[in-house]
Amino acid sequence: MAFNPNEHQHLRYNPLKDEWLVVSPHRALRPWSGQTETTSTEEVPRFDPNNPLCPGVTRTSGKVTPNYESTYVFTNDFPALLQEGPDPPKSDDPLFQAKPAKGTCRVICYHPHTDVYFTSLTVKEVVAVVDEWLRQMEELGRDYLWVQIFENRGAMMGCSNPHPHCQIWASSFFPNEPRIKDGNLRKYYDKYKRPMLQDYVEKELQKRERIVYENDEWVVLVPYWAVWPFETMVLPKRQIQRFTDVDCKQKEALAKTLQVTVAKYDNLFKCKFPYSMGWHGAPTGPLLGECHPYWTFHGMYYPPLLRSATVKKFMVGYELLAQAQRDLTAEKAAGLLREQPETRFA
Amino acid sequence: MAFNPNEHQHLRYNPLKDEWLVVSPHRALRPWSGQTETTSTEEVPRFDPNNPLCPGVTRTSGKVTPNYESTYVFTNDFPALLQEGPDPPKSDDPLFQAKPAKGTCRVICYHPHTDVYFTSLTVKEVVAVVDEWLRQMEELGRDYLWVQIFENRGAMMGCSNPHPHCQIWASSFFPNEPRIKDGNLRKYYDKYKRPMLQDYVEKELQKRERIVYENDEWVVLVPYWAVWPFETMVLPKRQIQRFTDVDCKQKEALAKTLQVTVAKYDNLFKCKFPYSMGWHGAPTGPLLGECHPYWTFHGMYYPPLLRSATVKKFMVGYELLAQAQRDLTAEKAAGLLREQPETRFA
Ligand SMILES: O=P(O)(O)O[C@H]1O[C@H](CO)[C@@H](O)[C@H](O)[C@H]1O
Ligand SMILES: O=P(O)(O)O[C@H]1O[C@H](CO)[C@@H](O)[C@H](O)[C@H]1O
Secondary structure (H helix, E strand, O other), rough: OOOOOOOOEEEEEEEEEEEEEEEEEHHHOOOOOOOOOOOOOOOOOOOOOOOOOOOEEEEEOEEEEEOOOOEEEEEEOOOOOOOOOOOOOOOOOOOOOOEEEEEEEEEEEEOOOOOOOOOOOOOHHHHHHHHHHHHHHHHHHHHOEEEEEEEEEEEHHHHHHHHHOEEEEEEEEHHHHHHHHHHHHHHHHHHHHOOOOHHHHHHHHHHHHEEEEEOOOOOEEEEOOOOOOOOEEEOOOOOOOHHHHHHHHHHHHHHHHHHHHHHHHHHOOOOOOOOOEEEEEEOOOHOOOOOOOOOOOOOEEEEEEEEOOOOOOOOOOHHOOOEEEOOOHHHHHHHHOOOOOOOOOO | OOOOOOOOOOEEEEOOOEEEEEOOHHHHOOOOOOOOOOOOOOOOOOOOOOOOOOOOOOOOOEEEOOOOOEEEEEOOOOOOOOOHHHHHHHOOOOOEEEOOOOOOEEEOOOOOOOOOOOOOHHHHHHHHHHHHHHHHHHHHHHHEEEEEEEEEEEEHHHOOOOOOEEEEEEOOOHHHHHHHHHHHHHHHHHHHOOOHHHHHHHHHHHHOOOOEEEEEOOOEOOOOOOOOOOOOOEEEOOOOOOOOOOOHHHHHOOOOOOOHHHHHHHHHHHOOOOEEEEOOOOOOOOHHHOOOOOOOEEEEEEEOOOOOOOOOOOOHHHHHHOOEEEEOOHHHHHHHOOOOOOOOOO
């Protein structure tokens, strides 16, 4: 029997993490009788006097959200990372090691209205969001080694507020995920003298098996090693190392890319498709001066849904204790997203 | 200001994964208005003619579950891993690497009754479960490099069947989590000439800050580097490398340990406390002949709940893209579990 990746089990390698994943396409048809989720399709009001992210509303902390008209950024009232605080003592026991953690956490509201999102904003309004991301990267990147912009969309992803917003956690330390990625990108560059993700995007554009969307500047694809059923990566066609390196053309095209990606996701199961998303690029702060030719700036979407608006992929027992596993292949997932319209269902 | 780990932010090192985690104890009081879960406290019937895991019931596959009286093991009707199948072709492209995956997936029913669990079974019946785990480890360990026993408990952990059962996925490959652990255990042993987890358990027994329960043979503790709010490890007091190395005394004491651990979990929020749990020991199959003095057999519980039976910890944006983060310290979590009674609320 000839091997067919859409039918036969195999492992795939993630060169960014130096990890493998199990692909079990033969299992895609198993019945599901487990927990289902509620996904909201409900309309939210444009303004809610009790929503702390709406203009003019007083937050739990007593601070008042101003009457903003475009984006609005503030320091999280309950930040996981503070700028100040005593440092843990040094330990010489390898089993009980602590290190200082300094940082700051901010919230970025995308727009004053609660009932809008990338798909309903104008390109200009989405560019305003991208501009805000750039300003924050620039500002926080001066001091902090790592600036993580991320958005949790939907209650299923722990997001408790329907207002369109994301978060930034900037830190004095290099968090695990980007630190491991940095090491693997560097090794690849040392060996092949090319940025891994630039090679990758070029090869994917030739193979055309996992592309979801592309324009002149950006490619959205389901990576060969995707773990989440509909995971995607957003990659630049022209190599840049950091978010702050985008030029005008890339910025405009990125706004369009974000709109199309969200529209396709929402169209897939006709819902507000939940996900966590965020951006990775070369490290900043004390490392701004160093050369990072091996880094390619990119975005990631990690959506939990698997079969419908209510059935998610559980990353549980085997995944937590052993290794990630998927049934639906990356190629099938990419095909399903590719065939979705580029504008959102009404 | 003096550093207080229960008040001040810091990073902690996980020597098993070679990763760090952010601890933000100052944030423990932030309000939660996000998604809540439903946790079942509902009684299930002893026998349900539609439950495929009950004795005498015909499963979706057409196979009939026999009239078993103790434990019952069968090959999963929709296995993620098959014993046979064509292998993926070799690739010389470092970005598109596939490898063969062979394996088998089994289901172990703990008992014929659906309405029982570790806390309501007799010690003898729990020993029967441990014996079944041992038989399976022995049998599958002859052929497979890694035999992963795991249980997903509760709908929140993707478990679709209330019948008391667990799973085994045995594989020809070394999955990421134990492979990385193997490497780190080996490095520690090379450096200190002692098994890391034996050193660890001895130090924890001296410190007594994170112990949840102990008896003559086993210690249950919240590891210093725990990621999930109420994560625990089950460690032997006498060093053994594999599950199959337990002697009679350890086996009896393990049965008791399992009963107490589940009772404490259930008592904490007065519910059927959801979790994924499983066992790790030295690799098997082709590696059975090799010496693994650096391995200590141990168990892990990964429960998702944070504040109550309905509020879980979301491992989302920052965690997926950057690094694990927790508010509640390991010491506080251990204290909360320690003070729970050793028998389950009625
Ligand atoms: O118990 P099931 O139905 O086999 O499946 C469950 O556990 C598996 C192993 O952790 C996961 O891959 C699935 O996502 C989860 O739903
Ligand atoms: O959006 P919040 O309320 O800050 O919090 C949410 O995102 C954080 C960062 O991913 C997680 O640590 C929390 O578990 C989650 O509930």
